Amino acid sequence: MTQSQIDPTPKPATTGATLLEVDDLHVEFRQRSGVVNAVNGVSYTLAEGETLAILGESGSGKSVSAQAIMGILDVPPAVVRGSIRFEGRDMLTMSEEDQRQIRGPGISMIFQDALSSLNPVYSVGWQIGEMFRVHQGASRKEAKAKAIELMDRVRIPAAAKRVNDYPHQFSGGMRQRVMIAMAIALDPRILIADEPTTALDVTVQAQVMDLLKDLQRETGMGLILITHDLGVVNEVADSVAVMYAGRIVERGTVDDVFTDAGHPYTEGLMNSVPQVEAKGGRLQPIVGQPPNLAAIPSGCPFHPRCARRRLGAEAAPGRDCATDLPPLRLVAPGREAACHYSEEVLGV
Amino acid sequence: MTDQQQMDLRKDEVEAGTTTGLASPSVDPLSSRQNSLWSDAWGALKRNPLFWIGSVLTALLVVVALFPQLFVRGADPRACDLANSKALPSAQHWFGYDQQGCDYMANVVYGARNSLIIGIFAVVVVLLLGVVVGAIAGYFGGFVDGIMSRIADIFYALPLILGALVLLRVGPTTDIPILNTRGPGAVALALALFGWMTAMRLVRSQVIAVKSSDYVAAARAMGASNSRILIRHILPNAVAPVLVYTTITIGVLIAAEATLTYLGVGLQRPAISWGLQIAAGQDLIRTAPHLVLFPSIVLTLTVMAFILMGDALRDALDPRQRA
Numbered sequence: 103m104t105q106s107q108i109d110p111t112p113k114p115a116t117t118g119a120t121l122l123e124v125d126d127l128h129v130e131f132r133q134r135s136g137v138v139n140a141v142n143g144v145s146y147t148l149a150e151g152e153t154l155a156i157l158g159e160s161g162s163g164k165s166v167s168a169q170a171i172m173g174i175l176d177v178p179p180a181v182v183r184g185s186i187r188f189e190g191r192d193m194l195t196m197s198e199e200d201q202r203q204i205r206g207p208g209i210s211m212i213f214q215d216a217l218s219s220l221n222p223v224y225s226v227g228w229q230i231g232e233m234f235r236v237h238q239g240a241s242r243k244e245a246k247a248k249a250i251e252l253m254d255r256v257r258i259p260a261a262a263k264r265v266n267d268y269p270h271q272f273s274g275g276m277r278q279r280v281m282i283a284m285a286i287a288l289d290p291r292i293l294i295a296d297e298p299t300t301a302l303d304v305t306v307q308a309q310v311m312d313l314l315k316d317l318q319r320e321t322g323m324g325l326i327l328i329t330h331d332l333g334v335v336n337e338v339a340d341s342v343a344v345m346y347a348g349r350i351v352e353r354g355t356v357d358d359v360f361t362d363a364g365h366p367y368t369e370g371l372m373n374s375v376p377q378v379e380a381k382g383g384r385l386q387p388i389v390g391q392p393p394n395l396a397a398i399p400s401g402c403p404f405h406p407r408c409a410r411r412r413l414g415a416e417a418a419p420g421r422d423c424a425t426d427l428p429p430l431r432l433v434a435p436g437r438e439a440a441c442h443y444s445e446e447v448l449g450v
Numbered sequence: 451m452t453d454q455q456q457m458d459l460r461k462d463e464v465e466a467g468t469t470t471g472l473a474s475p476s477v478d479p480l481s482s483r484q485n486s487l488w489s490d491a492w493g494a495l496k497r498n499p500l501f502w503i504g505s506v507l508t509a510l511l512v513v514v515a516l517f518p519q520l521f522v523r524g525a526d527p528r529a530c531d532l533a534n535s536k537a538l539p540s541a542q543h544w545f546g547y548d549q550q551g552c553d554y555m556a557n558v559v560y561g562a563r564n565s566l567i568i569g570i571f572a573v574v575v576v577l578l579l580g581v582v583v584g585a586i587a588g589y590f591g592g593f594v595d596g597i598m599s600r601i602a603d604i605f606y607a608l609p610l611i612l613g614a615l616v617l618l619r620v621g622p623t624t625d626i627p628i629l630n631t632r633g634p635g636a637v638a639l640a641l642a643l644f645g646w647m648t649a650m651r652l653v654r655s656q657v658i659a660v661k662s663s664d665y666v667a668a669a670r671a672m673g674a675s676n677s678r679i680l681i682r683h684i685l686p687n688a689v690a691p692v693l694v695y696t697t698i699t700i701g702v703l704i705a706a707e708a709t710l711t712y713l714g715v716g717l718q719r720p721a722i723s724w725g726l727q728i729a730a731g732q733d734l735i736r737t738a739p740h741l742v743l744f745p746s747i748v749l750t751l752t753v754m755a756f757i758l759m760g761d762a763l764r765d766a767l768d769p770r771q772r773a
Contacts, residue, residue, distance in 0.1 A: 174670045206673035213671075218664040223686045232682075236674055284672060 118150030121291050121324045122171070122209075127184035129163070129170050129348075138395045140166040142348040143184070148292060148324040153315075155327045155339035155356065157371070161392050163348035164328045168294050172211050173201045189291070206237050210290035214297040216277035220269035226253075226280045227265030233287035252283040256313060275306035279313065286317055293318075294326045299334060311338050332375050336360055344368050347393045347403035350430055354437040364439035364448050366410045401425045402441070410443060418442070494766035501766075504758030511752055515563040518556075525553035527560045527722060536738040545744045548727070549734060558744050560722045565752060568638045569704040573696055575642035576703075580649025581685070581692065587650070588657030589680050599654070602647040611709055613644035618715040637716045641703050652695055656688035663687075694764040701756030708749055724749045 129141035141163040148154050158164040169175045170182045173193065186193045188208055193201055213219040221229060230252055231245030240248065246265065253261035256279040269277055278298060285293055295314065299307035315338055318325050327339055335342055335356060342359050344352040344367065352365040363369040370388035390407035393399055405411045405423040413424045420426055421442035433444040441447060495501045514521055525543070530552035537547040545555035587598035605613075617640040621629040628635040660666065661684060669683045710716035711725025719726060724745040731741030 169667075172671045174667050202673050202675060204673075205671055211668075211671040213664055213668055215664060219668040221665040221669070221683055221687070232669075232674070233672055236672070236678065281668070284668075 118322070120147050120149050121189060122148040122326075123185075123187040124167070124171065125185045125187070127167055127170060127186065128182070129166050129175065130181050131179050132181060133179060133396075136396050139398060140348055140395055141170065142398070144345070144348070144350055146343055146350065146353070148326060150291075150324055151318065151322045152341070153318065153325040153327060153339045155329060155335040155342040156345060157329060157332070157335055157342055158345035159330055159392055161395060162345040163395075164345050165296055166348075167345075168211065168296055168326065168328055172205060172209065172294065174211075203237075206233060207288040207290060209292040209294065210285040210288070211294040211296060212278070212281045212285045212298050215301050216274065216281040217269060219281055220277060222269060225266045225268055226272070229269075230280065230283050230287060233284060237288055248287070249283075252287055253280070256280075256283045256286075256317075258283070274302050275309060278302060278306075278310050282310070282313065282317070286321070286323075289321055290323060292324045292326065294328070296328045297330070298327075299331070300329070307334070314338070332360075332371065344371070347398050348395065349403065349440060350438075351404065351441070352437075352439045353430070354434075358434075358437055362448055364433050364437055364444045365404075365441045366408045366447055367404050368439075369447060370407075370409075399424075400427075402428050410447065412443065491763075491766040495762060498762045498765065500758045501762030504755045504762060507751060507755035508759060511562055511566060511755065514559055515566040518560045518563060521559045522553070522556040525556040527552055527556035528720075529553075536734060536741070538738070539740055546738070546740050548741055549730065549738075554741065554744060557722055557727060558724070558748055561724045561727065561745065562748070562752075564634050564717060564721060564723050565704045565707060565749070568634050568641070568707045569700045569756075571635065572638040572641040572645070572703045572707075573700045575639065576646045576649050576699060577692070577696055579642065579646035581653050581689075583646070584650040584653025585657050585680060585685060585688075588654035589661060589676075589684065591658075595654070598650075602650050605644060605647050608644055610641070610644045610706060611713075614640040614706070614710055615713065615715050617643065618710065632716075632718050633721075634717065637707055637710060638703075641706055641710075645699070645703065645706075649692060649695060649699075652692050653688060656691060657684055660684045660687045690767045691764075694760050694767065696760075697763055698757050698760035701753035701760075704756070705749065705753050 124147070125145050127141055127144045128139075131138040131140060144163070144167050146154065156164045156167070166175070166180075170180075171186050171193070175182065182194060184194070188204055193204065220226065227246055227249040230249035231240070231242070234240035234245040234248050235242075250261045250265050253265060258264060258276055258279050264272075269280065272280060278301075282298075293314075298314070299310050302310060311334060314325065317323070327334070329335060339356045341354065342352075342356050343350045344359070344365065346367050352359060352363065352368045354364070359368060360372070363372055367388070370386070373386040374388060376385060388407055389409075393403055393406075399406055401422065401424045402408070402411070405413075408423065411423040412418070413422060417423065421428075423442060426442065428440045428442045430438050430440040431444075433439045433441075434448060437448075439447070523544075530550045532551045534547040534551035535549055537543070537551075539546040539554075543553055543555065545553075545558055548554050548557060583598050583602070587595040614637075617629070618632065618636060621636055621640070622632055624630055628639055630636070657680075666679060666683055669679050674683070707716055708723070708725035708728065711723050712729045714729070716725055717723040727745040728742055728749075731738065731745070735742050
């Protein structure tokens with residue numbers, strides 16, 4: 103069963119028009135050693151002003167799905183299937199040139215490591231200004247003036263003085279601000295932030311997240327936040343999609359999912375985070391390793407690591423965790439989970 | 451000579467490409483002064499005596515090539531008197547006379563122009579071919595890369611001197627412009643045509659290394675076009691080792707020109723060239739050894755000047771070589 107057959111979930115009512123609809127997105131990498139299935143049927147929508155967190159560990163396909171949306175995967179070896187509709191137009195079927203026009207003013211992205219994402223041979227002002235030169239044909243002087251304006255907007259001190267500095271002359275937090283300035287230069291409708299704070303220390307993380315939230319409030323852009331940091335998700339996101347082995351295994355509002363997980367994997371994630379109340383107790387890790395994407399386990403991909411799995415005679419008919427792939431289904435109002443026994447996990 | 455040169459070219463490729471680690475110009479993030487890869491490199495170059503030796507020699511050579519009349523002490527290379535045939539060096543005529551009784555110093559000095567013109571013209575063509583073919587092959591990869599790399603392999607199979615030799619022999623019988631003249635242009639073109647592959651491989655490998663860097667993905671995510679990404683973002687980060695290779699190659703190509711001319715397929719009389727002088731002098735080496743000695747010394751110094759500069763540049767552009 104594929105996820106395209108699942109009923110769409112009602113979205114939180116706080117948001118505006120739909121900006122992005124991702125439907126049954128598949129990404130595979132064809133290699134000599136075999137096919138690596140990085141993303142296996144991911145669907146979600148993003149509305150104006152909404153913050154969607156995509157949560158998952160390394161290799162869960164969260165970054166690859168974002169790169170597929172941006173169209174920055176190398177094709178081949180990557181093969182992308184499904185549909186990605188930006189304001190109703192399918193980006194996968196449009197021409198490369200039309201896609202390029204969307205990148206920047208339509209959808210923009212910030213990356214995890216700002217130092218390696220900035221070109222070492224150009225000043226930051228040149229790089230921010232490049233957005234205006236590429237998309238609006240601005241002159242060098244106009245572009246530089248706008249770059250200073252943007253650096254002010256992302257709260258880089260002494261912007262006019264620092265506009266000619268090179269990326270390596272900035273601190274980590276300031277570099278991420280430069281990256282954000284580039285990404286928001288053309289007021290994108292959607293901003294994808296791929297682990298924007300992972301490379302930063304905790305106080306700077308908070309500043310950068312605050313900045314992103316403020317910018318979102320000003321412009322009403324949709325924000326897709328890709329992260330493995332549960333704390334960041336809890337603070338800034340409206341809704342959350344948890345990914346495992348290239349699939350969304352649970353989806354709902356942050357409040358719901360964080361209060362009572364509907365999938366054993368989410369439950370495991372929550373239990374592996376230190377809690378102030380549980381001080382002195384032992385953390386409960388998720389046993390085992392994330393699956394090899396070239397050989398994803400049959401049935402529920404999480405079953406080899408799942409404490410709640412039911413196999414063979416224990417399982418209900420057609421719901422054997424080792425052989426039957428659980429679809430992403432509505433398990434409570436506004437909640438979806440891909441587990442045969444989600445109701446048990448939720449405790450309803 | 452030919453095998454040695456091919457070996458040298460390959461060794462330079464390896465040294466320039468793999469030991470410098472220039473794909474990701476790493477800079478000291480703690481340093482607060484205004485700096486960049488190039489200003490750091492200049493700082494390191496300034497302190498390198500080998501760079502100064504190389505660049506002073508090169509500068510001298512360029513001046514000699516531009517204004518040879520300033521360096522010949524009033525002698526005319528074409529004013530010859532057979533009475534002076536094979537006269538040894540003296541206080542008035544430092545390099546002596548050649549077999550025709552021409553002032554030898556004037557001849558050697560006037561030979562610099564052809565050598566330099568051929569070296570520089572050939573290296574420009576090598577760079578053009580190498581950068582364009584290498585950048586396209588490296589950036590687009592796949593089928594395009596396969597075709598272009600195989601073409602380079604085919605040229606690699608032909609030794610530089612052998613290929614140029616055949617081309618220069620056949621050239622005058624055709625009506626291809628430049629090639630049918632046997633002038634400096636034809637020699638330079640023949641050398642470049644069989645010498646561009648190493649530059650192409652260097653550029654290709656650099657472009658492949660830089661292509662996968664995050665800032666290229668970022669530029670694409672910001673809507674930059676392929677040509678903009680390649681020209682503005684990848685090439686400036688990929689040129690450093692190519693620059694090093696190019697500097698060394700000027701020297702190698704000048705030596706190759708002398709080799710071709712010596713073998714009789716390069717420049718022809720009445721052109722003035724070090725290769726021609728060495729060829730003419732070799733039969734008289736017992737009676738007039740200075741006829742081989744002086745052009746050989748000048749040729750060696752010229753080649754050495756470019757190689758010293760290239761070596762210094764390579765050290766300066768490699769952050770790991772700095773103290």
